[in-house]
Amino acid sequence: MLSRVANTLYWMVRYVERADNLARLIDVNQQLLLDSERLDSERLRGFWQPIILSTGDEESFSTLYDEAGSAEVIRYLTDDPRNPNSITSCIALARENARTVRDQLSDELWEELNALYLFTRSDEASRLIHSDPPRYYGNVRRSAVTFLGIAASTTSRDEDWDFMELGRHLERADKTTRFLDVASYLPASADAAQPAVLHWSAILRSCGALGAFRAFERTITARGVVDFLVFSKTFPRSVRYCVERTDVCLHRISGTPRGTFCNDAERETGRLLADLNFGVTDEAFAHGLHDYLDALQGRFNRIGDAVFESFVLMPERIQVCPAAEFRSSSALAAWQMQQQQQQQ
């Protein structure tokens, strides 16, 4: 398949997955807030700050907002067009990607994503965010899940599918580590106001893992949750599971047997998978949970970069490109030229 198309499908699914995860994160924490006693603004900040920190966007947030109260954080993560990672931005980007490969998608798949996009831009959506947030986030999540379901039932199991799966699992692994990371930012004082178990169960619920976890362990403890969300071999949002799927997809694409590698993406993934397969929860806590999770995120990024290098950039194959010096790299110029093309 075309390299550009592979890259676009990968990002389309990544953005949908990202929006879905964000919707879970906000929804769960908003509900958690309902359980707490009245919080003063300091406590409120203490509640939301970890969530912003865990998304990795704290710099962008603090340039846009002075306060980290509920309204600001929710606005920023949900429908602030200035945040490229807000839910509405993610959906718009996913749709933009879908538009450029529209010919590769089933009608139903496109329609679902387009409907979600139209919803996030509708007046109804802006109203629901304030008046009935669970409904808003519920709509986003249902639609995102429907999208993935339609993708699963209408996409041939060939490279198209493998690149979509790559995007989904890398994004999922990343988000699971970020949800866990919320715990590392909790201020010590929060423990007094909120029992830790509430926070850990919120993390499980953000990952849709509460039920699955309970079937596996009765009491909710930090170790138990980390063990489950990082090392579970069977839970579909655990880091290990996602990395395993990534490894499977990469080898299906290349045709190389698993356990070997023929490109950097496979090598990075294989190595990470071995660490997870043979790792134990103690390692995660040995140097502090945050550092451990941060290192994982760095490795996901390296895998993502290697996928791009191996299948899209292909530097070893494209040096033969005459007159490359004529190509202006300005996106604006390209945009203008695309529009100028007269279609009679």
Add this chain to the structure above:
Amino acid sequence: MEMFKGYDPGGFYDEMFGADGAVRSHCAPLLRKFGQLDEKDFLARKANSELYFLRQGITFNVYHDDRGTERIFPFDPVPRVIPAGEWEHLEAGLTQRIVALNLFLHDVYHDQQILKDEVIPRFYVEQAKHYRPEFRGVDVPADIYIHICGSDLIRGADGDYYVLEDNGRCPSGASYLLENRNALKRAFPGLFQEMGVRPVDSYPRDLLNMLHHISPGRDDHPVCVLLTPGCHNSAYFEHCYLAREMGIDIVEGGDLVVVENFVHMRTTRGLKRVDVIYRRIDDDFIDPVVFRKDSVLGVPGLMNAYRAGNVALANAVGTGVADDKVIYHFVPRMIEYYLGQKPILKNVPTYLASEEADLKFILGHLPELVVKAANESGGYGMLMGPSASKAEIDKFRELITADPRNYIAQPVISLSRAPTWCDGAMEGRHIDLRPYIIYGNDVKIVPGGLTRVALTKDSLVVNSSQGGGSKDTWVLRH
């Protein structure tokens, strides 16, 4: 019949009603079907068809809108009906025309016999903006230049069809023709029963067969691609739609590389050779080595591969010379010159500003004429004399005097009208017709075409960029 009660043809040629107000016989069954719908039902179904377009993303971008607003191309659910006999006549005329245009392009890019015989003044061809002298002597695959032609037809007060222009570069709109049919079938299935409407779904197949036909030939499975300027182009939806219907890859310039005069696309498994390119990029942008150096949309080296005969392009490079509105004037002469036949379809009478007598006439009659720049499309660069202000007329007077080669004028043809649902009532609106002619192994014309409607009352401009909409077009079997 309720909805058509009080409908007034208004003294124009109306597609559904005669001058006496009686329904034309080929429209009578359709009118009866509409009579069975009450207005509420009609409106609900109309809204349904609009939702279909929105959900399918069949929209065009509204430029200069930073929210990136997309609008649907307005769709009117009352179809335009063409009886079988009329269509036969159109088919014969359009076929004759595309054959003559292709003979002309071959001639202009080879021996230029038509210029030597002074049937068309040499000056007009050589001064045409889209003439590509650098391609003289180049043989193109299958010797076809215009593979897809989207001629615009209008109907005057007498009911006769006229060719308004031949779009032989990148005619667009075929996807709307196909989707209009889909939308109408979904929303008003009852209308189609027992009407004998000819299907239109062969278009993508015909297009693909044509692309296969012009492949420079390696084996029986040529690799065809559709080259798009990208997703910000107004016709991007159409590019995707057609590529998908044909089952071919849609590529951007950056997806293609030329290696040793062969074109390849960059795939996840390395480079893959390409044989045929259905390109929706203008000549100017297609290869920065040969044409516009700053083009970021094109493929460097593509023209070398093309010249070497290693890749086919549809449409060929340089067809724009036949699109020049001055050259248009000479199409009937081409038909007589190359085919020895009388033109079946009429041209609109055209005055050339660079002919002295014509110029004098044009300048003396600007308020009655339509003036057009020779190389613009989409309703731009145009003066509608009767509705223009004095300032606009003065502006065109200057433009014409400064560059007469670039202007033509035509009498105002009061396009035929068709009943169209306009805010609560059925009213007459002016329409045109764009059939799509495919020239491959033989000439194929999908029955009907895209009927465009000027939705603004009394407007004669049907372009979507200027507030136009469209209708489904029915060609009847009998």
